[in-house]
Amino acid sequence: MNIRIKDIPAIDRPRERLKNFGVYSLSNEELLAIILKTGTREASAKILSTKLLSQVGGIRNLPKLNLSELTKIKGIGEAKACTLLAVIELSKRINQEVATIQNLKITSSLLVYKYYKDIFKNQFQEHFYCIYLDNNKRVIEDKLLFKGTLNQSIVHPREVFKEAYLLSASSIICIHNHPSGNLVPSNEDIALTDRLVYIGQILGIEIIDHVIIGNTGYYSFYENNLIGGKNNQNIL
Structure with missing residues (x-):
């Protein structure tokens, strides 16, 4: 069965929930579904996200995976894997910059x-x-x-x-x-x-x-x- 995001009631769609309730209200699976954009013929992006996080042992393990490891996961092609790696790397850089600023001593x-x-x-x-x-x-x-x-x-x-x-x-x-x-x-x-x-x-x-x-x-x-x-x- 081809389960698509548009088959899910509008109020339960991750992107609609983000717009209506704010990004902080979304679960890890919902945030990941927005990043993935689409699912497969068998599963929506939200279901695919749930399966992905379950398979890798939770969101904390996502940064440990490389391109080859991600593309071995069913439903994650090269395009989705590249998108995930880019988002993960960007979040690392943001965290590093925030940490640097917060430890900065202003001298001039x-x-x-x-x-x-x-x-x-x-x-x-x-x-x-x-x-x-x-x-x-x-x-x-x-x-x-x-x-x-x-x-x-x-x-x-x-x-x-x-x-x-x-x-x-x-x-x-x-x-x-x-x-x-x-x-x-x-x-x-x-x-x-x-x-x-x-x-x-x-x-x-x-x-x-x-x-x-x-x-x-x-x-x-x-x-x-x-x-x-x-x-x-x-x-x-």
Whole structure:
């Protein structure tokens, strides 16, 4: 019997469940079914995924398999095997990069630029991130908080400092991009930064830099004495 995804009730299809309930609601089998896209004449992608995970001993063993081993599994041809290997390798690289960032000690504005410049490539809107640091200036986590034209009404201090409290952060570095490539801070950039610095001083969570990233370089409020001034030269 040819069991196809479209033969499954819409509410139970992995892709529909992802759209309706979010990616976190999906089981390992459902996520794998979306990656595989299609099943075989005998089984849907979801059933094939269940059989695959059962045969290899669970999702933790998938990264141990190579192309030859994957294609020996019934229903997994070369195209599906290549797709699986690509997804597995990409997830490894993401995990490695996240681990590197989270262990990173921020020692300069240039270091911020080097580590974060790639996330702004080909972005046509402004994106505002906050890097949350511990007492030793090591990255706890970074968060994308806002998209769009940045101003004081869009970037609300409540969201910036709420995350800091949740992460027990001691200080914050703000980053955003200028899609135009112009690195000069706008009046809105300066007003927003001044407001965040002021509130941070009241709350005891310091804004130690605001880095603007463009196509050819960066602008640091700290390096240009727009944060802290002469009395704050040893923050980074």
